[in-house]
Amino acid sequence: MLVTVKRLLTGLVLSAALAFPATAFENRAEAGFVIDQTTGTILFSKRADEALPPASMSKLMTLYMAFEAVRDGRLSMEEKLPVSQHAMNYGGSTMFLDTTDRVKVSDLIRGIIVLSGNDACAVIAETLSPDGTEAGFARQMTLRARQLGMTSSTFANSNGWPAPGHRMSMRDLALLANRLITDFPDFYPMFAETEFPFDGRAPQNVRNRNPLLRLGVGADGLKTGHTQEAGYGLVGSAKQGQRRIIFAVTGMDSAKERSEVSEQIVSWAFRQFSSKTVLRGGKRVAEADVWMGDVPRVGLVSNEDIDVLVPVSAGNNVTAEVVYNGPIQAPIAQGDEIAELVITAGDLPPVRVPLVAETDVTAGGFTVRMRTATSVLFQSIGLGS
Template identity: 40%
Template sequence: MKKILAAALLLSVSATPLAASAPSYDSTAPVAFMKDLSSGAVLYDKDADRRIPPASMAKMMTTHVAFLLIQRGELSLDQKFTVRPETWEKWHGPKAGSTMFLSPGEEVSVENLLHGIVTLSGNDACVVLAEGIAGTEEAFTDLMNKEAKRLGLSNSHFGTSNGWPDEGRTYVTARDLAKLAEATILETPDLYKRFYSTRSFTWGKTMGGQAIAQDNRNPILGKVAGADGLKTGHTAEAGFGFTGSAIQDGRRLVMVVAGLDSAGNRIKESVRFMDWGFRAWRAQPLFKRGAIVETAEVQLGSATTVPLVAPRDLAVTLPRTASGNVRAKVVYNGPIKAPIAKGQQIAQLIVATDDTGPQVMPLVAGEAVAEAGFFGRLWNGLKSFFG
């Protein structure tokens, strides 16, 4: 059963309690969402569960799937895929939107295709990568939707690899886009750093033989300290959107804006929104990395309990001017069955404040606990019975 420790933790934020309301913000975007990944706090939610067309923000899922395949060793960065003439015919020229300027019959590495997707937003690069990985774009979208299900993106569906309008088959929500960004950042951090913060990329040549260099469209790169991702999107149907992330002083924020009416307003709102997230809120330290927060009961193990420790420095997100007390509890499915690996996530620290929803942070096993042998299980059973 799910066990909530009866002894809740009272964490003092300040010796002098002071009432403070959540910082106000009025986004100019019809849809907007912001989450502090460091604490799990949702800082802003404006129609974040409305289904919207993602436009090129769908490419975040194409990239995420490729990153996972690379991490698992099922795809390599130096692997090359050939640009099919039929794919080139469909995805070149003004009618095809953003392009990497691939050529028919060209062999392109996975690494360069990923730069073409992330930095250049190339619709052609997406389809070439999808066909190279899965044989057809349709088969690749099956992988995208399977991954969306794994991540719990319950209001998203992908009908294309690049977000091109498809009569509504492809849709997302701002909350789901933030979850997708979070998964990429946390599950494939090295690949995220390698590709998403690239400022420009050169591929293809003009009719005159000049190399074509294109800048990353990310509106906060170079404008917000610590900005390092992720992806813009634009179609007539979707308007101008952006999913972005930045890290400052150990706090990583993910933001989504959608439905803006111009590229200029997308830049202004993205910068203003992210600046608000860092300036209006602060992190209050709770536990240092490695600190024991609680202990959990163990079933059928060489030990009857295991320490629950902070896998990283843990902090609660509060309004900049807030002080007072926050309430916390440790939750786990218990008793936890052995074997347990050291560092395995087995519990959560859930922190409640007056100004945000629950802030959920991971807790891991501080020690390994082996599965007990017959006599060990018998002895533990007797101790439990008489205890």
């Protein structure tokens, strides 16, 4: 049977969940997704799983694969790559490359991040493509995205140039941003660069279009996007104190609106939520009943400190449930995952934390087994307590 045990977390008041829907936050983005990276809490979701035109925000996938290639030794940051006619022919935002150039990988990467170079993406794509074409690299992008858990992303090119079927969801973009931050901490600081005057050849295109980088709000990435079809969008991240948020929004009508919406998201996410440590690793939360063990119950603990995000309007009101299928059959080894702590703060999605056995529990001897069997028999005929 399913056993649920409600427990009061030390120092917090147990009460009914307050009416604070995370989706109550309104902004002018057509679609968006906001997550607190530190706790994994989803703060906002609006058409988040809908596959939409991502414009230049899809360049993040090209960057991810370029970083992987550098890490794996298939590409060197100092290596100089040729520029094809196909790459040179790209319009829009470019590094103004031509077929006489051989460009360092590090410059191409900075050109993608800061200058949003469509041509730079194509150079990287053709170099890493299994067949030497950008289309071949795009197919590889789609496959790699699936492997990373991005289920709503399909790529037709390396840079987000408008094309049928070139689509990403806001959730996928946020997931990708998180992977860039966590998988490539040595490369990630490049996303905070505000200028890159490549070779002095394009003075009109040297500034990073990310509107948050110069506002002093902790923003340090990642990528803007704009096409007529997609509107204006941004995949952003900001860190204040120990907290980091990641967000993806799209469909704004202007660069000004994109800037206003993005700043609004950062302000809201950090001002309206606070992180609280509700459980210390190794501290007993509850006990689970044991079946045929040398003791009748075993303590339940978490392996690590547990932080949860709490809406400011909810104060210290947090509910928690310990859930397990029990009684637990002995023997039980210390550290076995045997229960789950479900923590709810306001109307935010519940946080689920695995709980493990605090100690070993060995199987009981003959006397314990006889006593247990007798108890079960008496209960089945109505004589048990």
